[in-house]
Amino acid sequence: MAKTLGLRTSRATDLTSGSVCVLLGAVALMLSRGRDGFDKGLFQGATVALMILGAYLLGSAIRARNDATPGVEGESHGDDDLWLPSRDKH
Numbered sequence: 001m002a003k004t005l006g007l008r009t010s011r012a013t014d015l016t017s018g019s020v021c022v023l024l025g026a027v028a029l030m031l032s033r034g035r036d037g038f039d040k041g042l043f044q045g046a047t048v049a050l051m052i053l054g055a056y057l058l059g060s061a062i063r064a065r066n067d068a069t070p071g072v073e074g075e076s077h078g079d080d081d082l083w084l085p086s087r088d089k090h
Contacts, residue, residue, distance in 0.1 A: 014061035021054030 025047045032043035 014057045018054045018057030021050045025050035025054060
């Protein structure tokens with residue numbers, strides 16, 4: 001298992017921060033249109049960085065929500081229970 005840095009935020013903070021980052025990334029993408037040279041590269045780089053950070057934060061919030069909700073009987077949401085095609089019930 002990967003070692004974490006020990007920095008934990010609440011699920012609400014992750015959802016809010018992730019949404020803000022994705023929206024700021026979309027704004028940076030719109031601002032990059034019609035520009036040329038350094039400005040365009042700056043806004044495109046900001047778009048990529050903000051979108052990746054936003055996706056990470058939203059994913060961690062969704063994962064925290066799934067870990068917090070009780071599963072169906074015989075089903076858990078732990079790290080050891082990752083989906084495998086061989087475990088599908090047909």
